[in-house]
Amino acid sequence: MTVSESDASFAEPPLEDVIVEMRDASVEFGMDRGQSRVLNEVSIDIERNEILGVIGESGSGKSMFASALLDAVPAPGVTTGDVTYYPEGGDPVDVLGLSKAELKQLRWEEISMVFQGAMSSFNPVVKIRTHFVETLSAHDYNVDRGLERARELLSDLYLDPERMLESYPHELSGGMKQRVLIALSLVLEPDLLVMDEPTAALDLLMQRSIVSLLEEIKEKHDLTIVFITHDLPLVADVADRLAVLYAFEFAEIGPSEAILENPAHPYTRALLNATPNLSAPLEEMRPIEGESPDPVNIPNGCSYHPRCPLADADCVDTDPGPYDAGPDHDVHCHHWKQSIDDIDVAFAESDDGRTVQSAVAKASGEPLVSLSDIEVRFGSENDGLLDFGDSEVVTAVDGVSLDIYENDVLVLVGESGCGKTTLGKTAVGLQTPTEGSIEYRGRDVWEGASGSTIADKEIRRALQIVHQDPGSALNSHQRVRTILEQPLKRWHPELDGNDRIERILGMLEYVGISPPEDYIERYPHQLSGGEQQRVALIRSMLVNPDLILADEAVSALDVSLRVGMMDLMIELQDSFDTSFLFISHDLSNARYLAEKTGGRIGVMYLGELVEIGSAERIIHDPKHPYTKALRWATPELEPDEVDDPDESPIRTIDIPDQKNIPSGCRYHTRCPEAREICRKQDPGMIDLSDDTRAQETACFRADDDHEYWESPPIPDSSD
Template sequence: MTHSEYDAGSRRDSHSETVLEVRDVSVSFDMERGESRVLDEVTFDVHRDELLGIVGESGSGKSMFASSLLHAVVDPGVVTGEVWYQPEQGEPVDVLSLSDDQLEQFRWEEIAMVFQGAMSSFNPTMKIGEHFEETIRAHGGEMDDRMAHARELLSDLYLDPQRVLSSFPHELSGGMKQRALIALSLVLDPEVLVMDEPTAALDLLMQRSIMSLLDTLQDEYDLSIVFITHDLPLVAGLADRLAVMYAFEFVEYGPSERVIRDAAHPYTRALLKSVPSVDTALENMNPIEGESPDPVSTPAGCSYHPRCPLATERCVQEDPEYRSVDPGQEAACFHWERSRDTVAYDLGTETTDEPPGEPAPVGDDETVVSLRDVDVQFDQSGFIDKLFDEDMTVRAVDDVSLDIAENEVVALVGESGCGKTTLGKTAIGIQEPTDGTVAYRGQDVWEAKRGEGGLDHDEIRRALQIVHQDPGSALNPSRLVRTSLAAPLKRWRPDLNPTDRETVIHNLLQRVGMKPPEDYADRFPHQLSGGEKQRVVLLRALLMSPDLILADEAVSALDVSLRVEMMDLMLNLQEMFDTSYLFISHDFANARYLAEKSGGRIGIMYLGRLVEIGPAAQIIHDPRHPYTQVLRWATPPLDPDAAAEAQATEPPVREIDIPDPTDPPSGCPFHTRCPEARDVCQRERPDLFDADNGSRVACFREVDSHEYWDSEPLADDETVSVDEVT
């Protein structure tokens, strides 16, 4: 179908510098409590061949803006306004007037979209190659040429085309599925690629690798990219322009470097100040006070005025127009010239090169939980595997020893599947180890469960608690907040009468900022925001008076603007309840904030092994293990110059994808990806050695006299698996 076949309505002149024109576009949903407007009369242009980064908190309207570009807002949403697509050749296209049949063609040939959940984008009963063939066939493409193009795209995305095309979706990792989805979206050579949080569920290394690849793909295929994310540092070094959304409209936009380095709108500045960073001084990271507005009752005037320190009566009464701040940079704020002095932030440029100081003291001396030589194995062999005597055992935790002291914070960081969660569950007695021991205050946890030893197992279970990533699934939807919080008090504080319990609950809700506490106590989970649910879950765990809480990705589901606030709350409550945290995260910045601020430690896991552990400042600023250095590289800096420099460098790994955990490498598990690997690394497995920076590192490079230094560097194709050795 050619462009002229689309019903363009009232035709407009094509502007070569603009590929998409959005005019007064609104998206609304009728709800029982009123009209919910999730996009509010937005007017905006997307430039040709640019990468536009759209950032903002969850619920700000980013995804609705993306969906409106393709006229893909789901029912019963109503879209009004105009969206014009300006092709390089042919007539402009009025997107919102296209029929369903025309949209099917338009969405793949002209504008393609990549969603966050790659798994839900693929039919689980079809191989990946069949998805490509179906798409090409539906659009009348030449099959051989397009499939050759698909293989080229997959190769560009560091994938083996033959393996990927012949695999079912479940046979690929999350990162591989996401890259395959990007290739699928580009197979028909669209002019515009809209990406809605495409890397949010991926590990740091995979996120950073995909972002680097986008820069290459944009140049190679002449793409205009609209990249939507809540993670501002992720696009800092890559986007040509940034547009910041708040309350269903753009409040500021302009050249990426200019917006980050000298933001004009007080919300943009507050957002930059709230983002957890590995470079910014801890005291310079602060949450945004207040909450985002309800789409049913958006404030009159400037929508940000209830949270803005600069707000005046004019802000309450009038909706500000855009003010020109700098060439190409505009902000919808009456007081943008004063925002620089009122909302100060830094990008970490002054602290990046500072050497770490002396290691902070670690907790109290008494050990709460001690793991010794712990192994955890899972047999994933299916019926067919057993018929052919194939071993599909995954060693999720591999010979790990770890002590957690009283009032200590230990943060575990690593890629998905590295064993972080399994080790955490083992530490709190949920997962029984295949080998090794787990002790609580000297008592073997699993012996206590069998009725052996001096400590009662119920007492151990009370002392070892967990806070999950998804607080919604951890709360009973039919129970009021007061009922959920009263349950642990009834069991473990029988001395409290109902009035005393009510007082304790109200005091704690007040302490964590849920005011008025009487109101929040009478709410159901669905009446709470994500951050409020996480507070309730944390309070419920703490009301057990635990000695250790496993916080498994406890802040990753929250907006970046809420993460610092939640981690500060965790540390404040730690002082109140005298508890320790085992904090699990795939995000280095979150781990750094919680561990370094508390004087705790960071541990790095890889394929079930603890490869480095030490004081947070040392791990962040002076990483010793090559894998830790990779994770540090993959953590995007906020400073535009540092981000651009890092974006231009190749990933410091030999292979992007993690090895198959059912067939792990011999010797050092990281040698297949390590740029420093030598022959001895594939034959011997390093123990944790004491490094001179106060950390412990499982790398031969820490031992000056080791034969590593006389060993030959590995060629790229020299990798050996455990099975080949044994």
């Protein structure tokens, strides 16, 4: 498995200690409309024992870069160029010249890969042990020795080895499956681990915990790690170097500290500015204008020039080669020196009057929607014809009360399974509560309801939803015209066809989809993710609702699009006097939305609301330990400005089973501040509001006179 003698010049070892060398690598797919180049003559050296963070928007070529490293581009894709692997103490390996048998050996034994979707990586009908055994056997590896290594790896990842090995994939949480997949990828002792968006589907706490483990895993198992992600803050704190992909080629490669503090490429700076975070002023956050290039029609010269405020004729005509921007820091920009000094000014001048000041609270008057002691339970509680024997009941929401006002913005945050989406759907009449009541302007939402359908048509019109995934929320068989005409036909029958089209065209223009006459005839698959989400937002706004539930409405978008979409929602709220109930697992997005509108953030844990208040209080002065844990887990571009990244504020990574909720304070099993009384008593909400800022928290520590302070601490080893 070495390069041939005819390739001797290519096989010369690099000067540095490099484990993989890529030169002029391209990946192309033949399409009806032309040749699609999804990796464009990329060159990079991956250094041994480093963590290399590869950053870029969706469609920038990140996954194709990962696949090219292993010569694993799916057919009919064609990979060209050179990829050389340098095993320690062995001969160089021409990866693109290997046979299928040699590639099979390379991919698990030398270079291993962790994919984004952990669930799709497992066979659902066999136990985890079988996955390890099959992998070991396929590579003629000693199974007993391999299983011992598997147990060691699982333990290193804070998992119970025997429980994991004897479980089926569906019996594990998403975080557990992802960690098991990491262990499986390392069981054959590879030298290089490629991780393609390995934490994209995980909650903040799980993301932070897994990323924090990478450094330990790297040192203990002598690994080189390539961490591929669209989330720059996530990897910024652990990566030794960062490589920024734009339009299928690297725009900038350099030490993490240098790129974060002095980015030399305008796109890198734009990406940093577009990333919501907890510490930066709102005026420094701005979307990246324009769209990424089509792989069939990559611009000549610098591929970023159509979106760059510094672009000139040289940028249009000449492809910028790598310029030396400092030690081990290369940048593909003709004007990189000017970019470092002037790019923020250029971006600010191109904002065209964009409003970014924090707003004062606009919510006022009587509550628009009131939820009182809401409980929502799922499962079979009674015997009957439709009872299939599953008597386990899951309480998704347990005793939550809150009010939403006119022109209000409330953002619910928390881990998956905490009940925030169920509570949101209950608030807009899409989920029938098991107990409790919901009122819209003082009227019972479910009065006279037939099954799960609200009887009052006015209430149904007033309460709308924007789903997380616009691709699945829009009918793929209908044009934009038909999708947007349907709500108008139902709720505004007085409008004729011309009036409907004029209103639709006006809304498309308003949200920046132009020319609207072109887009109105397109199908959803012909729109970008951001355009799909705008159409979904228009559909909900066309009926003039009073409250919109935005369920993770920006989480599926690239980080470069999130600020722009949130700005649009805030602008629409101002124009249409609509209230928003946002659902988010991302505290940075919650901060941006709530702080800019003067709204509130509510924190949910295992079905309960544990803290609620103004953005300033929740972000900068949280009182509940769980809120503090979420803040710790939120990645920052400047981690020194937040809590100590090495001091984890949780006892255990994994959230308790919803079918076996802890007694007392539900968070006590994970809370480092928990005391014995927390096992027994459920803390009610304590009001900490003052004249200017609202805050309520469900924690004994907020009461200086509570008996909590005399209660003995729960030992660290306690469950």
